[in-house]
Amino acid sequence: MKWFCLFLGILTCLPEVFGQQVVVKPYIQPSYNKTSPELDERLIVWFTDQTPGDFEVEYGVKGDAVRTVKPQRQPLFFAPAPTGAKLAKVDRKLAAEEGDSLSETNMVDEPVPLIPERDQYYFKYVATLDKLPLNNDIQYRVKLRNQVVREATFSSRASAEQSIRFVMVGDLANGKESQNEIAYQINAARPQFLILLGDIVYSAGRMSQYMNHFWPTYNQPAEEGPRTGAPLMATIPIYAVLGNHDAEEAKWPDYPDALAAYFLFYPGGEGPGLGPWNTPLGKNPAGASAFRRAVGKAYPGLANYSFDYGPVHFLILDSNSYVALTNVPLVRWIQSDLQNSKARWKIVSFHAPAFHTSKEHYFDQKIRRLEPIFERTGVDLVFSGHVHNYQRSKPLRFAPNSNQYLRAKNRVDGVFHIDEAFDGNSNTRPNGIIHIVSGGGGASLYSPSFEKTADYLRERFPGNWAPFTAKYYATEHSFTLLEAAPRHLLLRQLNAKGEEVDRMLITKQ
Numbered sequence: 225m226k227w228f229c230l231f232l233g234i235l236t237c238l239p240e241v242f243g244q245q246v247v248v249k250p251y252i253q254p255s256y257n258k259t260s261p262e263l264d265e266r267l268i269v270w271f272t273d274q275t276p277g278d279f280e281v282e283y284g285v286k287g288d289a290v291r292t293v294k295p296q297r298q299p300l301f302f303a304p305a306p307t308g309a310k311l312a313k314v315d316r317k318l319a320a321e322e323g324d325s326l327s328e329t330n331m332v333d334e335p336v337p338l339i340p341e342r343d344q345y346y347f348k349y350v351a352t353l354d355k356l357p358l359n360n361d362i363q364y365r366v367k368l369r370n371q372v373v374r375e376a377t378f379s380s381r382a383s384a385e386q387s388i389r390f391v392m393v394g395d396l397a398n399g400k401e402s403q404n405e406i407a408y409q410i411n412a413a414r415p416q417f418l419i420l421l422g423d424i425v426y427s428a429g430r431m432s433q434y435m436n437h438f439w440p441t442y443n444q445p446a447e448e449g450p451r452t453g454a455p456l457m458a459t460i461p462i463y464a465v466l467g468n469h470d471a472e473e474a475k476w477p478d479y480p481d482a483l484a485a486y487f488l489f490y491p492g493g494e495g496p497g498l499g500p501w502n503t504p505l506g507k508n509p510a511g512a513s514a515f516r517r518a519v520g521k522a523y524p525g526l527a528n529y530s531f532d533y534g535p536v537h538f539l540i541l542d543s544n545s546y547v548a549l550t551n552v553p554l555v556r557w558i559q560s561d562l563q564n565s566k567a568r569w570k571i572v573s574f575h576a577p578a579f580h581t582s583k584e585h586y587f588d589q590k591i592r593r594l595e596p597i598f599e600r601t602g603v604d605l606v607f608s609g610h611v612h613n614y615q616r617s618k619p620l621r622f623a624p625n626s627n628q629y630l631r632a633k634n635r636v637d638g639v640f641h642i643d644e645a646f647d648g649n650s651n652t653r654p655n656g657i658i659h660i661v662s663g664g665g666g667a668s669l670y671s672p673s674f675e676k677t678a679d680y681l682r683e684r685f686p687g688n689w690a691p692f693t694a695k696y697y698a699t700e701h702s703f704t705l706l707e708a709a710p711r712h713l714l715l716r717q718l719n720a721k722g723e724e725v726d727r728m729l730i731t732k733q
Contacts, residue, residue: 394421394609422467
């Protein structure tokens with residue numbers, strides 16, 4: 225096979241098939257068909273230059289008849305950002321309470337390599353692999369004129385009685401070697417799927433940043449290794465959570481290639497639909513309509529959705545600043561979704577954590593207001609990113625004060641009840657919800673000064689913080705590996721060397 229090298233801020237070498245450049249190699253995305261819950265469905269997505277290609281995808285269970293499907297093709301064009309546009313920054317601005325700030329530095333830039341501005345022309349191809357039997361390995365092969373572009377195997381969705389193995393991690397791709405190490409270790413763990421907990425690329429969720437910082441690590445590294453990454457996305461479907469850098473610092477339409485997550489990822493289930501809780505699309509109705517037509521069901525579906533996988537029900541929520549939890553239809557949908565699920569385990573994921581013990585982003589805690597709903601509907605675990613380290617809480621219950629808005633808009637005080645007996649080893653039956661921050665996917669780590677921060681919060685903000693942290697790890701980048709069976713759930717936190725830095729077991733009768 226010939227190789228074509230293109231300068232996109234970095235030197236990228238990709239396969240060239242009959243003169244056509246495959247810019248992003250085929251990768252797996254979730255899909256769903258609510259009319260056939262006994263079957264699974266997946267998407268295969270890839271990007272090329274705008275030379276048309278007659279692709280086809282072959283797929284099927286090993287040993288069964290091979291099926292063939294033709295992909296749909298969509299032209300995409302992204303203009304460069306206008307001259308003078310300011311690059312988005314990582315905002316660690318911490319809410320000041322009564323004249324105090326939790327950090328000496330309010331604004332810190334995440335150092336992200338600059339990418340030269342240019343026109344971007346692509347063809348996007350999407351092939352739907354439908355009627356997949358559950359609990360099976362599915363082989364696929366993407367071909368162009370009988371030339372194989374990619375072939376690999378992925379697992380179809382597991383039924384409720386089956387055990388599953390999956391990864392949670394957020395705050396990933398900023399062009400540093402740390403993201404490559406984590407990608408390599410995730411691949412070595414062999415999960416069935418991956419949930420990205422937001423801030424997928426830095427610093428503005430742009431297509432150009434995906435092309436330079438994301439795909440070379442997670443989909444098409446020059447070779448597999450801790451310095452280069454691993455082709456995760458060839459074999460592992462990714463479920464995306466929207467973070468602030470995906471949808472807030474993504475200043476669309478000022479940056480025409482911003483909000484790229486909506487072009488690249490797909491929801492794994494249904495959500496509440498259009499409403500005031502969705503990512504704002506500016507004040508130009510024609511431009512907003514064109515954007516929605518271009519991304520299809522990804523907008524608004526990618527922001528809030530739920531799905532079942534094995535014995536677990538997953539709820540994905542958008543916690544960004546434009547989401548007001550006073551929107552009654554949204555809150556009703558969240559409660560109904562969790563209440564109606566009969567799954568053995570329930571896991572909720574969003575970007576900004578409700579409970580943590582770090583200076584950075586401390587008062588981004590508005591989603592605490594949903595805690596009573598999570599408790600009533602039997603949620604077991606809550607996962608977040610945003611804070612660039614790993615934290616695991618003790619099992620806790622939280623009752624928000626009736627006066628929910630204090631001086632800091634997103635600050636929520638209340639009454640804590642903490643289960644001190646649970647240890648995840650000898651006592652494996654928690655009384656309360658366990659909150660996990662897993663934001664060590666690659667971006668610069670946040671302060672390891674846990675004791676100093678805890679002392680400050682304890683003294684300064686009674687009613688807002690309590691000693692709920694069971695484990696705090698900010699020494700190295702890390703990710704969360706989980707194994708869920710009908711009667712037990714095992715959590716392991718692995719660092720960039722593959723070493724276990726935390727372990728917790730939960731059991732149910």
